[in-house]
Amino acid sequence: MLRALELAKKAYELGEVPVGAVIVKNGEIIAEGYNRRQATNRALSHAEIEAIEKANEVTGDWRLDGTSIYVTLEPCLMCAGAISASRIGEVVFGAYDIDRGFISSRADINKLGNTDITVFGGIKEDRCKEILDMFFENKRRK
Amino acid sequence: MLRALELAKKAYELGEVPVGAVIVKNGEIIAEGYNRRQATNRALSHAEIEAIEKANEVTGDWRLDGTSIYVTLEPCLMCAGAISASRIGEVVFGAYDIDRGFISSRADINKLGNTDITVFGGIKEDRCKEILDMFFENKRRK
Numbered sequence: 001m002l003r004a005l006e007l008a009k010k011a012y013e014l015g016e017v018p019v020g021a022v023i024v025k026n027g028e029i030i031a032e033g034y035n036r037r038q039a040t041n042r043a044l045s046h047a048e049i050e051a052i053e054k055a056n057e058v059t060g061d062w063r064l065d066g067t068s069i070y071v072t073l074e075p076c077l078m079c080a081g082a083i084s085a086s087r088i089g090e091v092v093f094g095a096y097d098i099d100r101g102f103i104s105s106r107a108d109i110n111k112l113g114n115t116d117i118t119v120f121g122g123i124k125e126d127r128c129k130e131i132l133d134m135f136f137e138n139k140r141r142k
Numbered sequence: 143m144l145r146a147l148e149l150a151k152k153a154y155e156l157g158e159v160p161v162g163a164v165i166v167k168n169g170e171i172i173a174e175g176y177n178r179r180q181a182t183n184r185a186l187s188h189a190e191i192e193a194i195e196k197a198n199e200v201t202g203d204w205r206l207d208g209t210s211i212y213v214t215l216e217p218c219l220m221c222a223g224a225i226s227a228s229r230i231g232e233v234v235f236g237a238y239d240i241d242r243g244f245i246s247s248r249a250d251i252n253k254l255g256n257t258d259i260t261v262f263g264g265i266k267e268d269r270c271k272e273i274l275d276m277f278f279e280n281k282r283r284k
Contacts, residue, residue, distance in 0.1 A: 043194060043204040043228030044186070052185055062185040077255050078223025081244075085220040086185030102223075107254070113219050 001070050001094060001124045007034040007047065008072045008131050014039060018131045021047035021071040023055040023064065023088070030067070031055035047071060048079040052086050063087045072128040074101030074121065084113035092120045094128025143212050143236060143266045149176040149189065150214045150273050156181060160273045163189035163213040165197040165206065165230070172209070173197035189213060190221040194228050205229045214270040216243030216263065217251075226255035234262045236270025 007020025011034040023031040033050025037043065048071055056062050068090035069083060075093065080102035083091060096105050103109045104121055149162025153176040165173040175192025179185065190213055198204050210232035211225060217235065222244035225233060238247050245251045246263055 037204050040198075041202055041204050042198045043206070044191065044198075044224060045204070046227075049186065056182075056184045056186075060183055062179050062183045062187070064185070076223065076227065078220060078227040081218065081220030081223040082186060085188075085218065112249070 001072070001092065001128075003029060003032070004047075004070045004072050004094070005124065005127055005131070007032055008128070011035045011047070012131055012135055018135050019047040019071065019073045021051040021069060023051050023067050023069050025059075025064075025067045030058050044078075046076065046079050047073075048075050049082055052082055052088075056086070065089060068092060070123075072124075073097055073132065074103050074105055076100050077102045077106075080107075080109045080112065083117070084109065084115050088117065090118040090120075092123050094122070094124050095132060096121060096125070143214070143234065143270075145171060145174070146189075146212045146214050146236070147266065147269055147273070149174055150270070153177045153189070154273055154277055160277050161189040161213065161215045163193040163211060165193050165209050165211050167201075167206075167209045172200050186220075188218065188221050189215075190217050191224055194224055194230075198228070207231060210234060212265075214266075215239055215274065216245050216247055218242050219244045219248075222249075222251045222254065225259070226251065226257050230259065232260040232262075234265050236264070236266050237274060238263060238267070 004020040008018040012018035019035040031054035033047045035047045037045040064086045070092045072094040074097040146162040150160040154160035161177040173196035175189045177189045179187040206228045212234045214236040216239040
């Protein structure tokens with residue numbers, strides 16, 4: 001999660017909503033991503049999707065069974081769907097997204113997707129939330 | 143929808159689950175896609191996502207307001223999320239996917255994503271379903 005936070009900082013410095021994600025297999029990080037939707041102009045460029053695409057590249061397989069994704073913010077509907085479609089087995093997220101989080105806040109990903117994904121929410125929540133709050137605070141001031 | 147069906151045929155010929163999609167703006171097709179998850183080894187390579195990525199490229203914008211997506215099969219959770227994240231205004235789909243469709247079958251996309259997307263389901267349903275049935279029939283025989 002510390003690495004995911006570093007990636008969120010990278011997004012922050014680029015003026016993007018600061019969210020970072022890493023995918024771990026057998027205790028090792030195999031892929032990383034951070035939100036860069038403004039830079040790429042891709043609706044898909046959320047941190048989780050960036051990481052999933054890289055993990056698919058690295059493993060040469062669209063199935064990511066046996067991997068975990070660590071992400072600083074609770075995934076949205078699209079990312080929850082992508083996690084389920086790519087068969088990631090575990091989701092560890094930092095800050096809860098009460099309005100748009102589709103892992104446990106707005107809906108339970110496992111009920112939604114008929115999956116059996118292990119979920120841990122609120123991990124290093126304060127630090128994950130702090131960088132998001134900072135970003136939106138600065139945005140309001142401008 | 144006829145062009146989406148042609149794209150589904152392309153996927154079929156490549157041994158992929160035959161689903162095709164086009165994105166339309168002001169009556170013109172601006173992007174196309176078909177399922178090629180096996181070929182690309184990307185979990186993301188559903189027809190809808192391929193089309194959304196191309197539409198983002200063509201328009202240079204991640205926001206696809208004012209566009210419609212035509213797709214031969216009801217979008218899954220991931221694609222419903224991507225449609226909502228990219229702000230597509232209208233979804234027209236062919237075959238219903240009772241088990242995995244997240245536009246109207248398993249869930250109502252607008253309730254799920256807090257959106258106001260216009261939905262038309264069952265358009266050219268027979269032909270969209272026929273090519274899928276053919277694909278899975280052949281697969282079972284092998």
